[in-house]
Amino acid sequence: QVQLQESGPGLVKPSETLSLTCTVSGVSIRSYYWSWIRQPPGKGLEWIGYVYYIGSADYNPSLKSRVTMSVDTSKSHFSLKLTSVTAADTAVYYCARLYDYGDYSNAFDIWGQGTMVTVSS
Amino acid sequence: EIVLTQSPGTLSLSPGERATLSCRASQSVSSSYLAWYQQKPGQAPRLLIYGASSRATGIPDRFSGSGSGTDFTLTISRLEPEDFAVYYCQQYGSSPGFTFGPGTKVDIK
Numbered sequence: 001q002v003q004l005q006e007s008g009p010g011l012v013k014p015s016e017t018l019s020l021t022c023t024v025s026g027v028s029i030r031s032y033y034w035s036w037i038r039q040p041p042g043k044g045l046e047w048i049g050y051v052y053y054i055g056s057a058d059y060n061p062s063l064k065s066r067v068t069m070s071v072d073t074s075k076s077h078f079s080l081k082l083t084s085v086t087a088a089d090t091a092v093y094y095c096a097r098l099y100d101y102g103d104y105s106n107a108f109d110i111w112g113q114g115t116m117v118t119v120s121s
Numbered sequence: 122e123i124v125l126t127q128s129p130g131t132l133s134l135s136p137g138e139r140a141t142l143s144c145r146a147s148q149s150v151s152s153s154y155l156a157w158y159q160q161k162p163g164q165a166p167r168l169l170i171y172g173a174s175s176r177a178t179g180i181p182d183r184f185s186g187s188g189s190g191t192d193f194t195l196t197i198s199r200l201e202p203e204d205f206a207v208y209y210c211q212q213y214g215s216s217p218g219f220t221f222g223p224g225t226k227v228d229i230k
Contacts, residue, residue, distance in 0.1 A: 035219075044209065044221055044222070044223050044224050045209060045211075045221040046221070047217070047218060047219035047220065047221070049218075050218075058218055059218075060217045060218060060219075061217045062217065094166075101171055101175070103172070104151065104153045104154070105153040105171055105172040105175075106171070107156040107168050107171035107177070107211070108156075108158075108166070108211075109168045109171075109178075111165035111167070112165065113164075114165050
Protein backbone atom coordinates (compact mmCIF):
# COMPACT_ATOMS: atom_id res chain seq x y z
CA GLN A 1 0.00 0.00 0.00
CA VAL A 2 1.03 3.63 -0.38
CA GLN A 3 3.08 4.92 2.51
CA LEU A 4 4.70 8.27 3.23
CA GLN A 5 7.42 8.84 5.81
CA GLU A 6 8.78 12.22 6.86
CA SER A 7 12.35 12.64 8.05
CA GLY A 8 14.58 15.50 9.13
CA PRO A 9 15.87 17.41 12.16
CA GLY A 10 13.48 17.91 15.04
CA LEU A 11 15.21 21.10 16.17
CA VAL A 12 16.18 24.08 14.03
CA LYS A 13 17.72 27.34 15.18
CA PRO A 14 16.02 30.67 14.45
CA SER A 15 17.06 32.24 11.12
CA GLU A 16 18.28 28.88 9.80
CA THR A 17 16.74 26.62 7.14
CA LEU A 18 14.29 23.84 7.92
CA SER A 19 14.82 20.83 5.64
CA LEU A 20 12.51 17.83 5.52
CA THR A 21 12.19 14.82 3.25
CA CYS A 22 9.21 12.60 2.57
CA THR A 23 9.91 9.10 1.27
CA VAL A 24 7.20 7.57 -0.90
CA SER A 25 6.67 3.81 -1.14
CA GLY A 26 4.07 1.65 -2.83
CA VAL A 27 3.49 3.95 -5.81
CA SER A 28 5.47 5.83 -8.45
CA ILE A 29 6.37 9.31 -7.29
CA ARG A 30 5.93 10.46 -10.90
CA SER A 31 2.22 9.72 -10.88
CA TYR A 32 0.95 12.30 -8.41
CA TYR A 33 1.32 15.75 -6.92
CA TRP A 34 2.83 15.84 -3.44
CA SER A 35 2.18 18.32 -0.65
CA TRP A 36 3.44 19.60 2.65
CA ILE A 37 0.99 20.67 5.34
CA ARG A 38 1.82 21.83 8.85
CA GLN A 39 0.04 22.11 12.18
CA PRO A 40 1.33 24.27 15.04
CA PRO A 41 0.82 22.71 18.48
CA GLY A 42 -2.85 22.83 19.45
CA LYS A 43 -3.85 24.63 16.26
CA GLY A 44 -5.30 23.93 12.82
CA LEU A 45 -3.85 22.85 9.50
CA GLU A 46 -1.96 25.08 7.07
CA TRP A 47 -1.14 24.08 3.49
CA ILE A 48 2.46 24.91 2.59
CA GLY A 49 2.57 23.89 -1.06
CA TYR A 50 2.67 21.09 -3.60
CA VAL A 51 5.19 19.81 -6.13
CA TYR A 52 5.17 17.59 -9.21
CA TYR A 53 8.10 15.42 -10.30
CA ILE A 54 8.95 17.62 -13.29
CA GLY A 55 9.58 20.48 -10.88
CA SER A 56 6.37 22.44 -11.18
CA ALA A 57 5.16 23.68 -7.81
CA ASP A 58 2.72 26.01 -6.13
CA TYR A 59 3.12 27.52 -2.70
CA ASN A 60 0.98 29.25 -0.12
CA PRO A 61 1.52 32.97 -0.77
CA SER A 62 2.06 33.58 2.94
CA LEU A 63 5.17 31.35 2.80
CA LYS A 64 6.15 31.59 -0.86
CA SER A 65 9.21 33.80 -0.34
CA ARG A 66 10.75 31.24 2.02
CA VAL A 67 9.67 27.87 0.56
CA THR A 68 11.22 25.54 -1.99
CA MET A 69 9.97 22.06 -2.82
CA SER A 70 11.60 19.48 -5.05
CA VAL A 71 11.29 15.84 -6.10
CA ASP A 72 14.08 13.27 -6.41
CA THR A 73 12.68 10.46 -8.53
CA SER A 74 15.80 8.29 -8.13
CA LYS A 75 15.24 8.17 -4.37
CA SER A 76 11.44 8.30 -4.52
CA HIS A 77 11.30 11.22 -2.18
CA PHE A 78 10.31 14.85 -2.19
CA SER A 79 11.64 17.65 -0.05
CA LEU A 80 10.74 20.87 1.72
CA LYS A 81 13.08 23.74 2.48
CA LEU A 82 11.85 26.65 4.57
CA THR A 83 14.35 29.46 5.10
CA SER A 84 14.73 32.07 7.83
CA VAL A 85 12.62 30.17 10.33
CA THR A 86 11.22 31.68 13.52
CA ALA A 87 9.35 30.27 16.49
CA ALA A 88 6.14 30.69 14.47
CA ASP A 89 7.34 27.88 12.21
CA THR A 90 7.27 25.39 15.10
CA ALA A 91 4.78 22.74 14.05
CA VAL A 92 4.12 19.15 13.10
CA TYR A 93 4.94 18.89 9.41
CA TYR A 94 2.99 16.39 7.32
CA CYS A 95 3.60 15.22 3.80
CA ALA A 96 0.58 14.11 1.83
CA ARG A 97 -0.47 12.87 -1.58
CA LEU A 98 -2.78 15.11 -3.57
CA TYR A 99 -5.10 12.70 -5.39
CA ASP A 100 -6.99 13.75 -8.51
CA TYR A 101 -10.46 12.19 -8.47
CA GLY A 102 -11.36 13.61 -11.86
CA ASP A 103 -14.19 16.04 -12.60
CA TYR A 104 -11.87 18.74 -11.26
CA SER A 105 -11.95 17.13 -7.81
CA ASN A 106 -8.95 16.53 -5.58
CA ALA A 107 -8.05 15.93 -1.93
CA PHE A 108 -5.19 14.82 0.31
CA ASP A 109 -5.87 11.10 0.52
CA ILE A 110 -2.67 9.67 2.00
CA TRP A 111 -0.70 11.33 4.81
CA GLY A 112 2.58 10.65 6.53
CA GLN A 113 2.59 10.28 10.30
CA GLY A 114 4.03 13.76 10.72
CA THR A 115 7.26 15.04 12.21
CA MET A 116 7.53 17.66 14.94
CA VAL A 117 9.93 20.52 14.22
CA THR A 118 10.79 22.98 16.95
CA VAL A 119 12.47 26.28 16.19
CA SER A 120 14.57 27.29 19.16
CA SER A 121 18.10 28.36 20.01
CA GLU B 122 -8.80 34.62 -0.11
CA ILE B 123 -11.57 32.18 0.78
CA VAL B 124 -11.99 31.78 4.54
CA LEU B 125 -13.70 28.70 5.95
CA THR B 126 -15.64 28.92 9.21
CA GLN B 127 -16.74 25.79 11.06
CA SER B 128 -19.48 25.51 13.63
CA PRO B 129 -19.93 24.65 16.32
CA GLY B 130 -16.43 24.80 17.75
CA THR B 131 -17.23 21.87 20.01
CA LEU B 132 -20.08 19.39 19.76
CA SER B 133 -20.81 17.28 22.83
CA LEU B 134 -22.80 14.17 22.01
CA SER B 135 -23.33 10.60 23.17
CA PRO B 136 -22.55 7.44 21.19
CA GLY B 137 -25.45 6.58 18.92
CA GLU B 138 -26.47 10.20 18.42
CA ARG B 139 -26.42 12.09 15.13
CA ALA B 140 -23.72 14.72 14.56
CA THR B 141 -24.18 17.62 12.17
CA LEU B 142 -21.10 19.73 11.44
CA SER B 143 -21.19 22.95 9.43
CA CYS B 144 -18.57 24.51 7.16
CA ARG B 145 -19.27 27.95 5.73
CA ALA B 146 -17.12 29.68 3.11
CA SER B 147 -16.63 33.44 2.80
CA GLN B 148 -17.39 33.13 -0.92
CA SER B 149 -18.70 30.42 -3.21
CA VAL B 150 -16.62 27.24 -3.39
CA SER B 151 -16.75 24.63 -6.11
CA SER B 152 -18.30 21.51 -4.60
CA SER B 153 -15.69 19.47 -6.43
CA TYR B 154 -13.02 20.99 -4.25
CA LEU B 155 -14.59 20.65 -0.80
CA ALA B 156 -13.24 17.90 1.45
CA TRP B 157 -13.61 16.76 5.06
CA TYR B 158 -10.95 15.18 7.29
CA GLN B 159 -10.97 13.51 10.70
CA GLN B 160 -8.06 13.89 13.09
CA LYS B 161 -7.52 12.03 16.35
CA PRO B 162 -4.95 13.12 18.96
CA GLY B 163 -1.40 12.33 17.91
CA GLN B 164 -2.46 11.15 14.47
CA ALA B 165 -2.40 12.55 10.97
CA PRO B 166 -5.68 13.70 9.44
CA ARG B 167 -7.70 11.09 7.54
CA LEU B 168 -9.68 11.92 4.42
CA LEU B 169 -13.40 11.23 4.87
CA ILE B 170 -15.20 13.08 2.07
CA TYR B 171 -14.09 14.62 -1.22
CA GLY B 172 -16.10 16.48 -3.81
CA ALA B 173 -18.42 17.60 -0.99
CA SER B 174 -20.33 14.29 -0.92
CA SER B 175 -18.16 11.36 -2.04
CA ARG B 176 -16.82 9.04 0.62
CA ALA B 177 -13.13 8.21 0.45
CA THR B 178 -11.98 4.60 0.25
CA GLY B 179 -12.85 2.60 3.35
CA ILE B 180 -14.99 5.28 5.01
CA PRO B 181 -18.16 3.87 6.65
CA ASP B 182 -21.50 4.95 5.22
CA ARG B 183 -22.51 6.60 8.50
CA PHE B 184 -20.40 9.53 7.25
CA SER B 185 -22.05 11.71 4.62
CA GLY B 186 -21.37 15.11 3.13
CA SER B 187 -23.65 17.60 1.45
CA GLY B 188 -23.92 21.21 0.43
CA SER B 189 -22.99 23.67 -2.26
CA GLY B 190 -21.98 27.27 -2.77
CA THR B 191 -20.98 28.60 0.63
CA ASP B 192 -22.63 26.08 2.97
CA PHE B 193 -21.47 22.51 3.47
CA THR B 194 -22.36 19.86 6.04
CA LEU B 195 -20.75 16.71 7.36
CA THR B 196 -23.21 14.33 9.00
CA ILE B 197 -22.36 11.31 11.14
CA SER B 198 -25.61 9.37 11.35
CA ARG B 199 -24.86 7.39 14.53
CA LEU B 200 -21.74 8.18 16.49
CA GLU B 201 -19.45 5.28 17.24
CA PRO B 202 -16.84 5.54 20.05
CA GLU B 203 -14.05 5.89 17.47
CA ASP B 204 -15.74 8.93 15.85
CA PHE B 205 -14.91 11.30 18.70
CA ALA B 206 -12.25 13.48 17.12
CA VAL B 207 -11.65 16.83 15.43
CA TYR B 208 -13.10 17.38 11.96
CA TYR B 209 -11.75 19.82 9.38
CA CYS B 210 -13.22 21.03 6.14
CA GLN B 211 -10.87 22.07 3.33
CA GLN B 212 -11.29 23.80 0.00
CA TYR B 213 -9.18 24.34 -3.08
CA GLY B 214 -9.54 27.42 -5.16
CA SER B 215 -7.86 30.65 -6.02
CA SER B 216 -4.98 31.98 -3.95
CA PRO B 217 -3.87 30.74 -1.51
CA GLY B 218 -4.76 27.41 -3.07
CA PHE B 219 -5.80 25.07 -0.31
CA THR B 220 -7.30 26.32 2.95
CA PHE B 221 -8.64 24.49 5.97
CA GLY B 222 -11.33 25.46 8.42
CA PRO B 223 -10.47 25.82 12.13
CA GLY B 224 -12.05 22.49 13.00
CA THR B 225 -14.97 21.14 15.03
CA LYS B 226 -14.24 18.94 18.00
CA VAL B 227 -16.76 16.17 18.61
CA ASP B 228 -16.43 15.00 22.18
CA ILE B 229 -18.28 12.63 24.45
CA LYS B 230 -21.11 14.13 26.45
